[in-house]
Amino acid sequence: MAELLQALTRPLIGGDKTPGQVTEDISGLLNNRPGPLWWAGFFLALTLLMVGVIAGVYLIRTGIGTWGLNNTVGWAFDITNFVFWIGIGHAGTLISAVLFLVRQRWRTSVNRAAEAMTIFAVICAGLFPVLHMGRPWMAYWMFPYPNFRGPLWVNFRSPLVWDFFAISTYFIISLTFWYLGMMPDLATLRDRAKNKVKRFLYSIGALGWDGSYKTWLRYETVYTLLAGLATPLVLSVHTIVSWDFATSVIPGWHTTIFPPYFVAGAIFSGMAMVLTLMLVARKTMRLEDYITTRHVDAMSKLLLATGMMVGLAYATEFLTAMYSGNEYEQFVFINRALGPFAWAYWIMVGCNVLVPQFLWFRQVRQNFLAVFVLSLLVNVGMWFERFTIIVTSLHRDYLPSNWSGYTPSLVELGLLIGSFGLFFTLFLLFIRFLPVVSMNEVKGVLHIGRGGHGGHGPGGNGHGGPESVRPTPDPTTKPEEVTA
């Protein structure tokens, strides 16, 4: 009993931080000059981004022919990347909204970065539907804008139009949610900024945050509401993305299992990406106290759970095909496992189903290096999942005369690389200019002032330190914490 209690009351944040130290730690990161590691990472990311920019410009100048697509395989890397990045985004929303609503307090250390990841992943994802168009300069035709061309309108029966709405909604909500959650922290940064320019910019971002009870009250209400709004998006966005395939007539695409399968896969891949990013950030940004084994452990368990769901979906697909009595459907799955793209299929199964099984072991979950490698493999596996779904279903469909192969071109590889470049460039800029951990939320879960053991540490009982908890003067500390 005592052990259990201890487990339940084990601090979420290490190092017996006081709120003041939290502020110091997190905002201090933004004041230091970036280290060589950051610069190295940034230049690498920028280089990858430039590869993507060159590939993209060449693509738009020359045509989709610069990809390895053909008459049979009309989508490959483009939509694979799109679904992959959208999927990555999902973990951010899950962590920030769903876990908020179900009061998983450990989320506070990672939700800011996870939300940022969502935003950047959706930006990366959003590029591909535009780039994959034969005439990307006409992309705005996807938008039902008022025009003078008579009844010319979008086709509301097309899943691509649904996609457009789903993704733009998702992006707007995610961005709003992220920004709203950041406002108190921006106010802290504003107040601490010594540089006038910085102060000005942060003050714009903080929107005149004054830290009053009233402000906090409204903030909390809106935050909860937005979390409630964002939660269905976790399910809806990838459900709609899966309809791109599920509503088609192509065997391997036309399947009702896709919505839950895609959502599980999205959370799975997103969790993996959060783990990858957080483990890197923990190391490079010295966030060891904020991201502890407990966080990694919790996320690993989520990874394991969603990985099992994905595995179940893989098995179910086979089962459905086999009892369907439909030879086309059956063939697609046999062809996936044994056909020319079997290697992609087995990478997918290996990385997504077999590799997460290691997470059953606590030793593995608590070994950061092991979790890091596992999370990378899951990312690879999830990319191949989408590739398998898209390419192996298309390349051998109904008419054997249509059967074809597919080999990516340099331009396609360049765009995939470029999307990673864009993602990491944005992420590295984010950790340099915005608080990578949500200070105001972390302060709420500090051990200080809790239980019998709380309160030892330099800050004493929450008093002292530059930003000690006082009812009114500090605009960035939540009033509730004072009463604790």
Added chain:
Amino acid sequence: MQEQDTALSRRDFLAISGFSVAAAGLMTGCMRPPEEMVIPYLEQSPEMQPGQAFWYSTVCRACPAGCGALVKVRDGRPIKLEGNPDHPLSRGGLCAVGQASLLGLYDEMRFNNPLLHGKRVNWAELDAQISKSLDNLAASSGTVRVMSGSVNSPTEHTAIARFLSRFVDGKHIEYDPAPASAIPAAYEITHGIRILPQYRFDRAKVIVSFGADFLGTWISPVEFTAEYSARRDPEAPEEFSWHGQYETVLSPTGARADKRLALKPSEQIAALAYLARQFGEAGIPAPSLTNELRHEMDALAHRLEKHRGESLVVCGLQDLDTQQAVSAINHHLGNEEQTVLLSSPSNQRRGNDHALAGLIEEMKAGSVDALFILEANPVYDLPDSELFAGLLQQVPLTVALTERSNETTEHMQMVAALSHPLESWSDSEPVNGLAAIQQPCIRPLGNTRSAATSFTSWNHENSSDHDLVRDRWRTMIYPASANGESFDSFWTQCLQNGYAPIRDESTSYPPWHGVRSTSQSSERKGLELVLYSKTALPEGRHSSNPMLLELPDPISKISWDNYACLPEQEARRFGVHEGDYVHLKVKGRILTLPVHIQPGQAAGTVAVALGYGRDISARFRETGPRWLEDDVNTGPNGLVGVNAAPLLELRDGLIVTHRSSVTVKIAGGHTDLAKTQEYDWLDVPEKLTPPDGGHRDLLVEGTLGDYRHDPQHFVPHPHMEGDDLWPEDHPYYGHHWGLAIDLGKCTGCSACVVSCQLENNVPVVGKDEVRRNRELHWLRIDRYYRKNNSSDTTASFQPVMCQQCDNAPCETVCPVLATVHSDEGLNQQVYNRCVGTRYCANNCPYKMRRFNWFNYPRGTEKERLALNPDVTVRSRGIMEKCTFCVQRIQEGKQRAKRENRPLRDGEIKPACQQSCSAGAIVFGDMNDPNSEIARLISSGRSYKMLEELNVRPSVHYLAAVRNSDSTGKEVHHG
């Protein structure tokens, strides 16, 4: 000998087009030298209406078969060639080669001027030079030779004969690059007269072909296909012919056969000798046959015996004894004058290799003083090209009459630039008893002349080709053909119809002389080689035509190449795979080619197509889009394919296309052949076979026995359950267009593919794009190999175009409504609305949507004149596909409306249907209960591909029927 200055300015073009339209206005009445006919534009001719197309009948000159053609002239320029439905021989069909020959008119590489030692000169200079030499020769009794391919134009023959008559020793030598010269040579022995008989496949109940690809390349495929398919209608099962094909390489003809045996040339020779002896021809030495083959031949003899007088045996082998045996078989079966017409023979292959050999001997002896080569390319076509090129240098006067530069013109002193057949007058007499006029549709684009004009002017006579044709028709045809009308009205009528039947000129039926075995057929050892012609590119003359190079072979589905076809066991024996380079060696001649493993080919053989590796094909090196990862369209030799002519043999007065003792060695290296179909079977690969079966019932085929037994249940239809997800909210009140395709008639000839390509401005994309599976054809012909017990591998063809589904999967997924349904059942593609997501193509179960991966180059300004102005030229990034030729539908509807009458069934024909010589494609209004299509789709043979998907395609397929007995099963497919 190339010229650069060939671009046609807009101003020039307008001048020419206005001019020729004016000329067209008077064409039906009194054609005069053009200069006197210019009519001011203000007085608009009734036949000059901007945007209005006019059709003129003419003769296709792409090969000597002499099919009747109609030329579509729009705003003064010919833009399409189609078959003349009234023509008694071709009956409305026109093959791929004929259709594509239109591109030759606007070809930038044509000669626009006569050349003298490679320099541009005017005609006066050239004529002066030639006449001077000729006058000397006429005075000094010199030897003058004219060498040409088969000329079936009597006017040209007359002109050449008149020209040669000036000289003491003048001769006209004809030869064919795709020879059939053994047949006339055999008839010379067996009947004492050198003729190529006219074959009547429509009169034959039993058709037996030994190596003659009569539906694809042999002599007159369009005519033969029309005749053949007339007797392949299972609705008239008593009339249904039986067709046995005994050949080496799987040909389109063999694919359609009821019985096919893959035999080496030596086996075919032995089998025919055996057959001839079975019918009592003792003059042929007894061959040695395997028991199995003897058994097959006994059965065949029995079948032929039962159909005396209504059977037909043909053979494509260049072997004198064998052709004598064929002549004997047809004679003994009483087929002469029934299916083998000797009294009205054919002029479609006039080659005389004996004369050719004689000419080479003369040249070797240095006794030829002047050589005129008319539209022939002996340096390329003949086995010993260096020898012939060297001999040409020794002839004092050499003149080439040709449209464009070729291997031979390089060695000729002078070039008399020839007009395109669409620019000049001529005529044709493909078979005795039928004459046709070739009338021009445009004034020559360059400073060129017709052959007849040139020969006449070198004779110091001055008459235009028009006058020559008209004169000949006045003196020769008119008396034998007219029914009392005046010559002028006869002439007008002939120009309109395009042909005139000639009353029997009492050609006597030659008596039987008996065979005289030359016993020249030597012992055949080792691997045997067959040099064959491809349907898409039957001879080297068309190698400058990109559309034909891109057209996939009906059987191998490979475009832009020739290759060494090896049967699977041979490939395994040599350890080579598809695309590996090998050296083929025959008596010291070596050819390096990639391997294609060909199902259905006779064991112990290798086959190579003729007609490739022309120097001129180097021009296609960079055809198609150029980008980061592009590849050239030519092979390691810098050309498209390899010339196989060095492996031919000119032996005993015959160009022989089969050789023995061939060796195959791995050359190292590999290439990806540009195949448009990567998987060849209706059964999925064995290791991927699903539990519910790996056979796909897409191309249904059955036996005549089964069809007779139960015509209504010939094709299994899927059992559809439950309600339709789709509301029945779009009924078709007016027209509901549909297409019915008879798979039993389709020979895979691909005329429809080229016809569609020309009609709809589909660009040639180049080998590299085809290799990437990005061919842009709106209509493809799927070919699936078939194995069954009684025959060797055959194949079936299935033309697939956009199926115009009523529940179209492409329409729902387009985000911008760029593809929508019309109230007449058409699935419309709105090009300028398309943003190019390719979602529609992905969701098409038939994958018959085509994407513009690049801005495909469409040639120079002059070459673009061949584009159809009724069809948008699509740009990069948008989807396109078959529209059922919506422009023709609109035109037909407007015409009917203008004439205030309902549309007639069959009035609108899409380009594919129009070109089909087998009549396999029928377009029409499915809502009209009396239409032909309504009749066809209610047939027991009718089915829709992937009917179970409920996409409701408007294209119906009629299951193929082969003439064999009932299988006993309810339904047999494949």
